[in-house]
Amino acid sequence: MYDINRAESAVTQQDIKISARNVQVYYGDTHAIKDVNVEILDKTVTAFIGPSGCGKSTFLRCINRMNDTIDIARIEGQIRLDGEDIYDRRVDPVQLRAKVGMVFQKPNPFPKSIYDNVAYGPRIHGLARNKTELDEIVEKSLRGSALWNEVKDRLDEPGTGLSGGQQQRLCIARAVATAPEVLLMDEPCSALDPIATGQVEELIDQLRSEYSVVIVTHSMQQAARVSQKTAFFHLGNLVEYGETDDIFTKPQDSRTEAYISGRIG
Amino acid sequence: MPLSWALLASLLLAVAGYLIGRSRAFAVAGSDIRSLHSRPIYHGASVALMTLTPAIIVMIAASLLRMAKALSPEAVGLVGLLALAAGIAGLGWGITRIGAGYQARNVVERIVMGVLIFCSSIAILTTAGIVLSLIFETGHFFQKYNWLDFFLGTEWTPRFQGNSALGILPLLWGTLYISLIALLVAVPIGMFAAIYMSEYASKRVRGIAKPAIEVLAGIPTIVYGLFALITVGPMLRDYFAQPLGLGNSGSSVLTAGLVMGIMLIPFVSSLSDDIINAVPQSMRDGALGLGSTPSETIRQVVLPAALPGVVGAVLLAASRAIGETMIVVLGAGAAAKLGLNPFEAMTTITVKIVSQLTGDNDFAAPETLVAFALGLTLFVITLGLNIVALYIVRKYREQYE
Numbered sequence: 001m002y003d004i005n006r007a008e009s010a011v012t013q014q015d016i017k018i019s020a021r022n023v024q025v026y027y028g029d030t031h032a033i034k035d036v037n038v039e040i041l042d043k044t045v046t047a048f049i050g051p052s053g054c055g056k057s058t059f060l061r062c063i064n065r066m067n068d069t070i071d072i073a074r075i076e077g078q079i080r081l082d083g084e085d086i087y088d089r090r091v092d093p094v095q096l097r098a099k100v101g102m103v104f105q106k107p108n109p110f111p112k113s114i115y116d117n118v119a120y121g122p123r124i125h126g127l128a129r130n131k132t133e134l135d136e137i138v139e140k141s142l143r144g145s146a147l148w149n150e151v152k153d154r155l156d157e158p159g160t161g162l163s164g165g166q167q168q169r170l171c172i173a174r175a176v177a178t179a180p181e182v183l184l185m186d187e188p189c190s191a192l193d194p195i196a197t198g199q200v201e202e203l204i205d206q207l208r209s210e211y212s213v214v215i216v217t218h219s220m221q222q223a224a225r226v227s228q229k230t231a232f233f234h235l236g237n238l239v240e241y242g243e244t245d246d247i248f249t250k251p252q253d254s255r256t257e258a259y260i261s262g263r264i265g
Numbered sequence: 266m267p268l269s270w271a272l273l274a275s276l277l278l279a280v281a282g283y284l285i286g287r288s289r290a291f292a293v294a295g296s297d298i299r300s301l302h303s304r305p306i307y308h309g310a311s312v313a314l315m316t317l318t319p320a321i322i323v324m325i326a327a328s329l330l331r332m333a334k335a336l337s338p339e340a341v342g343l344v345g346l347l348a349l350a351a352g353i354a355g356l357g358w359g360i361t362r363i364g365a366g367y368q369a370r371n372v373v374e375r376i377v378m379g380v381l382i383f384c385s386s387i388a389i390l391t392t393a394g395i396v397l398s399l400i401f402e403t404g405h406f407f408q409k410y411n412w413l414d415f416f417l418g419t420e421w422t423p424r425f426q427g428n429s430a431l432g433i434l435p436l437l438w439g440t441l442y443i444s445l446i447a448l449l450v451a452v453p454i455g456m457f458a459a460i461y462m463s464e465y466a467s468k469r470v471r472g473i474a475k476p477a478i479e480v481l482a483g484i485p486t487i488v489y490g491l492f493a494l495i496t497v498g499p500m501l502r503d504y505f506a507q508p509l510g511l512g513n514s515g516s517s518v519l520t521a522g523l524v525m526g527i528m529l530i531p532f533v534s535s536l537s538d539d540i541i542n543a544v545p546q547s548m549r550d551g552a553l554g555l556g557s558t559p560s561e562t563i564r565q566v567v568l569p570a571a572l573p574g575v576v577g578a579v580l581l582a583a584s585r586a587i588g589e590t591m592i593v594v595l596g597a598g599a600a601a602k603l604g605l606n607p608f609e610a611m612t613t614i615t616v617k618i619v620s621q622l623t624g625d626n627d628f629a630a631p632e633t634l635v636a637f638a639l640g641l642t643l644f645v646i647t648l649g650l651n652i653v654a655l656y657i658v659r660k661y662r663e664q665y666e
């Protein structure tokens with residue numbers, strides 16, 4: 001199934017959604033991201049791989065300006081979303097984050113009902129004019145994250161009562177409900193068992209038809225399964241970026257080769 | 266021999282026991298230290314504890330007997346000797362037990378556990394003792410005064426000639442009224458301060474402002490009382506009560522309530538701060554990542570998650586407000602009254618307990634004994650609040666573990 005999708009994606013001409021130019025990130029004196037240039041395509045799953053501590057999460061968090069919430073973080077360079085510099089002073093990071101959704105490593109549903117978890121984004125951004133519309137958004141998002149059938153009869157139970165995999169899909173539904181254009185996922189499966197991981201991976205593949213998805217993963221198998229593009233980070237550098245198949249079959253850089261053959265990381 | 270000497274002597278014995286025990290253990294082990302079950306220091310410690318424990322038990326038992334008047338003061342010298350003898354016996358017994366197979370480490374563990382249990386039971390027994398003595402005296406009071414008149418009476422006019430009206434309601438009302446005002450001041454200010462500290466303030470501001478707020482907690486309540494008496498009271502009277510025609514009393518419910526509220530601010534803010542910080546960062550990240558502003562994040566995610574804990578903090582603050590005395594004496598006066606005007610003087614249960622027990626008192630008169638009934642009532646109220654608060658706080662803790 002994945003192969004067919006990948007074949008299709010190779011032939012379609014795709015737009016550039018996000019483009020990063022000479023991005024540097026510092027945490028105090030630590031230089032965590034060094035001169036990264038990358039172009040991320042629309043309607044594509046892009047995987048960030050690399051040994052832990054190499055800056056994958058840091059770079060991901062630049063794309064929705066979550067690093068702004070860390071006092072000591074400092075970002076230089078340019079990141080454009082649809083051609084617009086997101087670090088421009090006129091850009092409101094709060095609004096940006098509505099457009100660039102994020103799913104975190106550990107499922108973090110709010111201590112609210114399942115319904116209220118999903119309705120959270122639409123409510124604060126006024127996406128629904130009335131209860132019926134809100135109901136529709138919630139149902140659509142839960143269906144979109146393959147959770148609807150499991151929770152439709154208990155929407156008012158707390159989201160924290162679901163299993164780990166369900167919680168993570170709830171968090172994906174919550175992000176999708178805000179109608180983002182880009183979905184960032186930071187190791188979304190690392191806290192999940194293999195079955196839940198399979199479900200989330202399947203979901204990611206479906207999300208590709210509507211969003212540009214960027215996923216950080218420490219599992220090369222996962223990157224190979226879900227992504228069309230792969231970026232390999234090492235010690236804060238973007239070492240290699242290209243078609244997922246190429247990265248895994250004929251890596252250009254010796255560090256990439258060492259990593260995918262298990263010699264570093 | 267005075268007890269202090271006996272204590273010192275047994276301490277010296279214990280030190281000696283430690284050294285002897287340790288060196289005997291080394292001697293027993295010979296060249297292979299691993300043939301011992303426990304390391305030599307445990308052998309030493311077990312001898313020391315076996316010396317000290319019997320000596321101290323003898324001393325405590327003697328003190329208890331003396332409190333119960335079963336032992337004459339002259340017997341004290343004997344007790345000291347007895348304690349020392351017990352210590353020496355323990356020492357001897359401890360030394361004889363040392364051997365390769367002796368599980369000194371486990372023995373020490375058990376003795377340590379015993380000491381810990383002993384200390385916890387002291388705390389519990391003291392509480393029980395206090396409550397029992399309160400209940401006992403309250404029983405006396407209710408033999409002399411109808412309990413219905415006490416709980417439902419709206420008059421508080423103690424007269425030492427007898428024929429007093431001792432209704433708790435005016436005092437209870439004053440207590441609750443003043444506490445309510447105090448909470449209305451302390452809870453919003455304390456909470457908002459805590460929210461600012463934990464969610465907005467930079468590290469530097471936090472480093473200065475937090476200790477500054479906590480200084481408030483270190484001020485003795487009598488100093489707050491003086492502040493109420495000479496500053497807040499006259500100010501409220503001159504700028505609010507008199508112009509508004511609401512009275513001209515320097516001491517008032519509002520004065521005491523405001524000042525007590527100020528006293529409680531650091532209490533509420535440091536508890537809320539802990540509770541807000543216990544909400545996982547991932548919760549905030551989740552909300553911010555969906556495009557909420559910081560204040561939306563706090564209102565819709567952090568506070569609801571922290572709410573049970575905050576309610577617990579408020580209840581704990583309430584039980585402190587209810588028990589406060591000095592600020593009320595100096596701020597609200599001593600007139601027992603049932604009224605709504607916050608600019609009038611009123612008083613609370615604690616103040617009346619003090620005034621019924623100071624001066625010449627006759628512990629058979631209901632006017633004196635009523636203090637115990639008041640105390641017990643207060644105890645039951647604050648105990649109830651604390652239990653509810655602890656229950657809520659504990660429930661909330663479980664949520665994230």
Ligand SMILES: Nc1ncnc2c1ncn2[C@@H]1O[C@H](COP(=O)(O)OP(=O)(O)O)[C@@H](O)[C@H]1O
Nearest residue numbers: 027030032051052053054055056057058059070
């Ligand atoms: N909040 C932070 N404060 C200081 N240093 C950080 C912070 N977050 C990450 N770092 C540092 O930045 C580097 C990259 O971290 P990260 O992006 O989390 O790596 P990855 O996600 O690839 O494992 C690491 O050296 C890490 O120690």
Ligand SMILES: [Mg+2]
Nearest residue numbers: 056057058186
């Ligand atoms: Mg990471």
